[in-house]
Amino acid sequence: MNIEEQFNRVAKEYDQNRRRFIPCFDDFYENTTRFIASNIPQPRRIADLGAGTGLLSQFWFHHFPTAEYVLTDVADEMLNVARKRFLGAGNVTCMVQDYTKALPSETFDIIMSALSVHHLENTDKALLFQRLHEALPDGGLFVNYDQFCGGQAEMSRWYDNYWESQLAKSGLTEKDIALWQERRKLDHECSVEQETEMLSKSGFPIVKCVYAYQKFAVIVAKKSHQ
Numbered sequence: 001m002n003i004e005e006q007f008n009r010v011a012k013e014y015d016q017n018r019r020r021f022i023p024c025f026d027d028f029y030e031n032t033t034r035f036i037a038s039n040i041p042q043p044r045r046i047a048d049l050g051a052g053t054g055l056l057s058q059f060w061f062h063h064f065p066t067a068e069y070v071l072t073d074v075a076d077e078m079l080n081v082a083r084k085r086f087l088g089a090g091n092v093t094c095m096v097q098d099y100t101k102a103l104p105s106e107t108f109d110i111i112m113s114a115l116s117v118h119h120l121e122n123t124d125k126a127l128l129f130q131r132l133h134e135a136l137p138d139g140g141l142f143v144n145y146d147q148f149c150g151g152q153a154e155m156s157r158w159y160d161n162y163w164e165s166q167l168a169k170s171g172l173t174e175k176d177i178a179l180w181q182e183r184r185k186l187d188h189e190c191s192v193e194q195e196t197e198m199l200s201k202s203g204f205p206i207v208k209c210v211y212a213y214q215k216f217a218v219i220v221a222k223k224s225h226q
Contacts (some may be wrong), residue, residue, distance in 0.1 A: 020170040024213040039062035043109035050116025054082030114145040129202035151191030
């Protein structure tokens with residue numbers, strides 16, 4: 001089963017289980033977004049790649065309700081949840097698109113993604129980061145909220161073992177965990193250090209991990225020093 005099929009399958013339950021799957025949910029989504037938003041000017045246009053149900057965009061929308069948002073995903077059922085989330089918001093567009101093949105054609109001040117890029121092989125991550133650097137204007141940001149391995153085999157086991165132990169006590173059903181285990185087969189996690197290096201090599205002069213809690217981290221890459 002490919003990524004589109006996997007996420008279409010869990011679209012209706014996806015949001016309600018996010019807090020159970022992500023033990024640092026509030027810091028990861030809300031507090032880190034608040035930190036970033038407090039340090040940047042009002043963006044005109046924001047793209048959310050692999051947007052799924054629009055959860056990340058909702059946190060950004062709270063800070064920048066007048067920006068234009070374009071949410072892309074390969075799973076239309078996931079985007080249907082996003083369409084309902086932003087029903088009546090004329091400045092939010094949802095489109096079925098594979099961002100590994102094409103980016104939205106407009107120019108965006110911010111391109112962001114949550115829990116999506118880790119599905120790509122490292123060579124494809126590097127290619128994506130090069131394309132993002134080319135697509136962003138001077139001063140533009142790429143922000144990646146994602147899951148990562150520990151970099152070393154033993155530390156990766158520590159991360160995975162602890163995460164799995166938390167999920168077992170989270171209230172998730174056996175079905176939820178079985179579906180998660182299937183989705184995990186599609187993961188190609190790199191370490192935070194590997195990703196920051198790839199982003200730097202792609203041309204971003206400013207790259208920083210601004211939040212990290214074991215497997216979960218948020219990396220900001222800025223196109224210009226200005």
